[in-house]
Amino acid sequence: MKKVGIVMGSDSDLPIIKKTTDMLTSLGVPFEVHVYSAHRTPEQARDFALNARKNGFGCIIAAAGMAAHLAGAIAANTTLPVIGIPCKGPVLDGMDALLATVQMPTGIPVATVAINGGANAALLAAQIIAVEDKALAEKLDAKRASDAAAVLEKDSTIISKL
Ligand code: RP5
DSSP states (O other): OOEEEEEESSGGGHHHHHHHHHHHHHHTOOEEEEEOOTTTSHHHHHHHHHHTTTTTEEEEEEEEESSOOHHHHHHTTOOSOEEEEEEOOSSGGGHHHHHHHHOOOTTSOOEEOOTTOHHHHHHHHHHHHHTTOHHHHHHHHHHHHHHHHHHHHHHHHHGGGO
16 A cells, blocks of 8 residues: 655644544554655755655645645645645634645645644545555545444434433
């Protein structure tokens, strides 16, 4: 199975990435995590992206806050699918990172999830890997079914609380 590359702009983004790694672990999807910054270590971020396909990655998740250029900078150097996670910073409630991540110019796409959307980034990455992996696709189908069952359970019990 192809690996998911996970890059965060700072170790302060780790609480968001923990949601990503927990979800990938639960699905049995292999991953590799790095701290590379578009601004503080641009050469390492670029080299990771340039070599990602030959190093066995199927897609890359990039998480950053504030002036969040990391996902775009990674996407500029690979044609692997890149998923951006805008991380909420100390000001502006993450809107800064959301706009910096999502507003990519035509030609260099980044699939952007919600602010702090670490779990959905993992699910989207797994869905990309599952295009070529039937067993993983079946795990994703089973998770959807069990998530739906949990909601229906809440539907049947909510009336007793009102
Ligand atoms: C971004 O700046 C990082 O992704 C992080 O979200 C934010 C703050 O980084 P630190 O100052 O906490 O290292 O590049």
